[in-house]
Amino acid sequence: MMQSIKQQPFRAAVLVLVWGWLLFLVLAPNMLVVGASVMTRDPSTFISLPLNFDAYRQLFNPLYLDVFLHSLYMAVLTTLICLLIGYPFAWALSRVEKRRQMLLIFLLIVPFWTNSLVRTYALKLILATNGLLNSALMSLGVIDEPAQLLYTEGAVIVGLVYLLLPFMILPLYSVFEDLRQDVLLASHDLGAGRFATFKNIIVPLTLPGVLAGVMLVLLPAMGLFFVPDILGGSRNLLVGNVIKNQFLDARNWPFGAAASIVLTLTMALLLFAHRLSKRRLGEEGA
Amino acid sequence: MTKTLLSLSGISKQFDGKAVLDELSLTIDDGEFITLLGPSGCGKTTLLRMMAGFELPDRGTVTLSDADITQTLPEHRPLNTVFQNYALFPHMSVFDNVAYGLKMEKRPKAEIRERVEEALAMVQLEDFAGRKPHQLSGGQQQRVAIARAVVKRPKMLLLDEPLSALDYKLRRTMQVELKRLQRELGITFVFVTHDQEEALSMSDRIVVLKDGCIQQLGTPREVYERPANVFTARFVGQTNFFPGRVTRIEGERISVDVFGLRRELSKPSFRVVMNQPLHVLLRPEDIRVLAPDDTEGVAGKIVERNYKGSTLDSVIELEDGSHVMASEFFDEDDPTFDYSIGERVRVSWVDGWEWLLAEEGNEPLTDEEELAADDAEH
DSSP: OHHHHHHOHHHHHHHHHHHHHIIIIIIHHHHHHHHHHTSEEETTTEEESOOOSHHHHHHTSHHHHHHHHHHHHHHHHHHHHHHHHHHHHHHHHHHSOHHHHHHHHHHHHGGGGSOHHHHHHHHHHHHSTTSHHHHHHHHTTSOSSOOOOTTSHHHHHHHHHHHHHHHHHHHHHHHHHHSOHHHHHHHHHTTOOHHHHIIIIIHHHHHHHHHHHHHHHHHHHHHOTHHIIIIIOSSSOOHHHHHHHHHHTSOOHHHHHHHHHHHHHHHHHHHHHHHHHHHHTTOSOO | OOOEEEEEEEEEEEETTEEEEEEEEEEEETTOEEEEEOSTTSSHHHHHHHHHTSSOOSEEEEEETTEEOTTOOGGGSSEEEEOTTOOOOTTSOHHHHHHHHHHHTTOOHHHHHHHHHHHHHHTTOGGGTTSOGGGSOHHHHHHHHHHHHHTTOOSEEEEESTTTTSOHHHHHHHHHHHHHHHHHHOOEEEEEESOHHHHHHHOSEEEEEETTEEEEEEOHHHHHHSOSSHHHHHHSSOOEEEEEEEEEEETTEEEEEETTEEEEEEOOSSOOOTTOEEEEEEOGGGEEEEOTTOSSSEEEEEEEEEEOSSEEEEEEEETTSOEEEEEEEOOTTOTTOOOOTTOEEEEEEOTTOOEEEEOOSSOSOOHHHHHHHHHHHO
């Protein structure tokens, strides 16, 4: 072992870098969070002994359970809307002529160059009481007085969908790109109509992309705390707001850490489901 | 006895303003093995896809057993396709792949099981029913694709270059198997290939296509021995083209002068006049290579020799600089016979084995066709 490291300094450097990164920047912080979650709140040092599961127990407090369920509901709704828009979008995108495809994907990615916080403020300008949307609707005569768009659940969901839609489209686009035309023709050839082909071939073959998209949208949709901060008012909190508040305002680190861990475990569960669906398609071990 | 199963008439198709099929008509008989042969871009695959219903013709009609199916969707045509890259459903087991077509027909479960097992037995894959396509070799995937297509008992099986992805040996095995299947099932096979050897060995009839037009339609023997034009002669097998000139016409016989040799031949089907230049075609295996002191033939020297196992293939340069390909079988009397490069020989052929073609307007093959023909030979 020692000898091989001496012989291949580059290899050794890469290994040290990768393992070092994982150890100090991924594993250690996560262990700190796990550690914090089982400690006791302390006003002066943030956390202190003894170890206990009070923080987890606190998660079942109806107040927080309500916030969690409402956040989950908004995240699921956001994910569904992203899926409903993203699926046909990605399908159509994969069928467009190659050169135009690249342009469309480029346009999809361009918003990433602007900070999402800034884009959320832009959305606020559009949705505000005398914002662009209300002015447009009033001048068109659709409504007589400005509608309350901002600080509603709808505004939060619009914001989340707006920020997260590309994360749904990109993995879906990738599975639609891999979908071979002759496999669909084979389905028709064997007597399946459009709907049967969609149900039996297209849906199962694009399922890994759906799951990847859901993963990339659902969890951030529970965590993007600045969206309700800017667009939602006080009644439309996300789990992310709770966590942020515990760390920055309430100074209850164990509770914030416990909430983070529950969120992380949800992510792990989704990853596992995604892996299973991929294995079913035979993409691994071939 | 033979009855028409499918007929195409006046089929035209353009892609991006370029004609792929041009006023093409063809009838396919019930129970025959017919091959569409041609270089890439000749329209053979488009023609097959039109039969399957994946493409619609711009003009013309497709008729199946007297019913016009020109606009019928693929799912409603009693034909099935074996795709070039198999197009198996990757998320389904072998069993489910084969059962798919029957499930779409909403057959009872017991019948589906029985027929799928029967189809898998036919391609010797009984033991692989539970596997996924990615766990099979290319040859096995090919068999699944065939089983999946025949399990529905189609009137016609369309095969789109089904063997092109297999290695040489496996391809030969599958050729034999496809022939056996066709005999056992009695289904009409329409087979697309660019491999002339495959076409010759498998087909009842061959359709030679070029630029969306039929060049020749006939049995393998007709296509090989009596090519209708220069393209077919060049594309199917190797051919020596000797320049000839008509020196005498008398009733049904003509005399042709080739390299100063005078040959007596029966009059070809096209019109000939005195002194008309002709192509005299001879397959390499029709050429006789003689000793340099022989009185017969034309003098030349060996410029290339290729040991092919059962034959010795050589190229002889004649004194006028033209090259002659010869392919001779080893015979029992002289198993060690061989040539050395530069060896002087005389070239002749059996009188009467020539095939005559009139000279055509645009003679030489384009580079692409030359390449395609080269491809097809291997």
